[in-house]
Amino acid sequence: MSSPARTTPAARLDVEAVRRQFPVLEVTVHGKPLVYLDSAASAQKPRAVIDAEREVYERYYSNIHRGVHSLSMLATDAYEKARTRVQRFLGAAESREIVLLRGTTEAMNLVAQSWGRRNVGAGDEVLITGLEHHSNIVPWQLLCEEKGASLRVAPILDSGEVDLEAFERLLSPRTRLASVSHVSNALGTVNPVERMTEMAHAAGAVVVIDGAQAAPHVPIDVQRIGCDFYAFSGHKVYGPSATGALYGRAALLEAMPPWQGGGDMISSVTFSKSTWNEIPFKFEAGTPNVAGGIALGAALEWLCGLGLHAVAAHEGEMLRLGTEMLSEIPGLRIVGTARKKASVLSFVLGDVHPHDIGTVLDHEGIAIRTGHHCAQPVMDRFGIPATARASLACFNDRRDLEALVRGLGKVREMFG
Amino acid sequence: MMDLRELYQEVILDHSKRPRNRREMPEANRRAEGYNPLCGDRATVFLHLDDGIVRDVSFEGSGCSISTASASMMTEALRGKSVAEVEALFQRFHELVTTGPEKAAGPELGKLAVFGGVREFPMRVKCASLAWHTMRAALEGGGRATTE
Numbered sequence A: 001m002s003s004p005a006r007t008t009p010a011a012r013l014d015v016e017a018v019r020r021q022f023p024v025l026e027v028t029v030h031g032k033p034l035v036y037l038d039s040a041a042s043a044q045k046p047r048a049v050i051d052a053e054r055e056v057y058e059r060y061y062s063n064i065h066r067g068v069h070s071l072s073m074l075a076t077d078a079y080e081k082a083r084t085r086v087q088r089f090l091g092a093a094e095s096r097e098i099v100l101l102r103g104t105t106e107a108m109n110l111v112a113q114s115w116g117r118r119n120v121g122a123g124d125e126v127l128i129t130g131l132e133h134h135s136n137i138v139p140w141q142l143l144c145e146e147k148g149a150s151l152r153v154a155p156i157l158d159s160g161e162v163d164l165e166a167f168e169r170l171l172s173p174r175t176r177l178a179s180v181s182h183v184s185n186a187l188g189t190v191n192p193v194e195r196m197t198e199m200a201h202a203a204g205a206v207v208v209i210d211g212a213q214a215a216p217h218v219p220i221d222v223q224r225i226g227c228d229f230y231a232f233s234g235h236k237v238y239g240p241s242a243t244g245a246l247y248g249r250a251a252l253l254e255a256m257p258p259w260q261g262g263g264d265m266i267s268s269v270t271f272s273k274s275t276w277n278e279i280p281f282k283f284e285a286g287t288p289n290v291a292g293g294i295a296l297g298a299a300l301e302w303l304c305g306l307g308l309h310a311v312a313a314h315e316g317e318m319l320r321l322g323t324e325m326l327s328e329i330p331g332l333r334i335v336g337t338a339r340k341k342a343s344v345l346s347f348v349l350g351d352v353h354p355h356d357i358g359t360v361l362d363h364e365g366i367a368i369r370t371g372h373h374c375a376q377p378v379m380d381r382f383g384i385p386a387t388a389r390a391s392l393a394c395f396n397d398r399r400d401l402e403a404l405v406r407g408l409g410k411v412r413e414m415f416g
Numbered sequence B: 001m002m003d004l005r006e007l008y009q010e011v012i013l014d015h016s017k018r019p020r021n022r023r024e025m026p027e028a029n030r031r032a033e034g035y036n037p038l039c040g041d042r043a044t045v046f047l048h049l050d051d052g053i054v055r056d057v058s059f060e061g062s063g064c065s066i067s068t069a070s071a072s073m074m075t076e077a078l079r080g081k082s083v084a085e086v087e088a089l090f091q092r093f094h095e096l097v098t099t100g101p102e103k104a105a106g107p108e109l110g111k112l113a114v115f116g117g118v119r120e121f122p123m124r125v126k127c128a129s130l131a132w133h134t135m136r137a138a139l140e141g142g143g144r145a146t147t148e
Helices: A015-020 A047-060 A070-090 A104-119 A138-147 A164-170 A193-202 A250-255 A290-306 A308-327 A354-362 A376-381 A398-415 B010-017 B065-078 B083-098 B110-120 B122-139
Strands: A098-101 A125-129 A150-154 A175-181 A206-210 A229-233 A244-248 A266-269 A274-276 A332-335 A344-349 A369-371 A387-391 B030-036 B041-050 B053-062 B143-146
Touching (some): A070 A098, A070 A244, A098 A104, A138 A150, A150 A164, A164 A193, A193 A206, A244 A250, A308 A332, B010 B110, B053 B122, B083 B110
Parallel strands (some): A125 A175
Antiparallel strands (some): A369 A387
C-alpha cells in the first residue's frame, strides 16, 4: 500500500461535498442524525450508484450476452464496461481475467471448488493466517476435508500483525495454496501481501488474496502484488450488495474446470456433451445481477473519481484522530494496533459487553458493529468474545468521532 | 421513542454487575450449555433436582448485561420450584420478552417483569432468553441449547 505522506491541497478530500452525495446521511435514528460507523460491514451508497442502478431499470434493462435487440445490446455493453472498470480498478492485464460474481465469499468458494478440487490432494496443505474472516477459512476447510488435505494457520502477534516468520516457516512443498486477507476486517491490519505472495510463490504455492476490506481503502494492483487470485465485494466499495469480482490469472482460469453449470457458461450443449465458453464466461453460469454489476462499475468510477489516494489520506487522518480520541477514554482498549492499519477501530471498554455498547450508541443514532465480526478465531486469539468496532469511510469526519466519544460517555455513565 | 432505561432498568444493571449464583455446581445432576451464535454469548446452567424440585440452580458464562442479568435473576426465581412450575414460568417469561406481559394467565413474574422492555429491542430478545433456553435443555436431560 502506498499511502502518501503528504497530500497536495488539490488532492484533499472535500468531505462536506462527499457527505452530500449520500442520501442516507439525512436519515435520523431515534431522533438523532445518523452517524454511520459500520462501513466495514457494508458501505452506504452514494447517489451516483443509486442513480446508475435505477437508470438501468428505467431505460435499458435486459438480459445480456444473448439478445439481438437494442436493449440487450445496451445492457451487455454496459455490463462489459463494468467488467473493464473492475479490471482497471484491480490493475489486471486483461478484462477476461475478471469474473463477475456475488462477492468475495462466492469468489473464494469458486477458487476452492474449481482450482482447489483439481489441484489439492491428500497430504497437501492450504495455508491461511490467524486474522482471516470466516469466508477465508470455511471454503478451505470444506476443501481440505474432502481431499484429506490440512489447513495450516500462520499465527498473529499481539499487535494484530501476521507473524511473517511463522508464515514463511509454515510454507513447504506441500503447500498448494496460500490465502491471505489484504486487510483484516476485525483489526484493520494491512498485510504485506506483496512480500507474502513472494514467499508463497517461492514455495510453489498459488496465492489468493481476499480483498474484501482492502478495496474501499487501499489502491490495488494485482500485477504488482503478483498474486494469482484476488477477490473483492461490491457492497463494501459503495456498490450494490451481491456484486463483486474475482481476478484470476488467465492461464490459471483457462486450466480450471467450470464451477457451476448453466446458461452463458457453455459454447455448445448436446445431451452427450457440452463444451465450455471462454473465460471469464465459463465461470458465470446463469443470468447475473445485471443492474447490480453495472452499478458496481459506477461505484468504482465514483470512488476513483474522489481519488483513491485522497480517500486513503482522509481515512488515515480520521484513524489517527479516532485512535487518539478513543485512547483517552478510561478503560478503553483498542484491539489491533498494527503499524499499517486501515480505518477500523476495534475496541473493548472495561467490562461492558459490546452488545450493550452497541445498543446505547444506537440510541444516539450511532451505528457500529458489535460481535465477533465473522472472525471468531481472531476473538479467541485475543481472549475476548467480541469487540465493538467503529469503521471509518470517506464520508466520516471529526464530528462523527466526537459523537462516538460522547456516546461512549453515556455507555460509561450507565455501566460504569 | 423507547427510553433506554426501559431496557436497562436498575435491577438489571445491578444483577449484571453483581450476578447471583454465578458458580460451578459440582453436585448438579442436570446441566446444559447454551450458545448464542449471533453474539458469542455462552451460558452453562447447573441444576440440582431432587424429587422434582429445584433444590439449587447456578450458572456460568459470559455475555452482555441483559443475558447475565437474566441468568442471575432466573436462578433466584427458580429455586424451590417444581419442574412443572419452572416450565410454566419459562412460558410466561418467553411471552414477556416476545409478545408482552398483557396476557394475565400463568404464574406471577415478580421481579422478572423488569425484562418487559426487552421486547422493544428485537435484537436483544435472544440475550434475555439464552439462560432460560439453556435451563430448559438441562431439564430435558442436558446437552446444548442455542438461541437459533
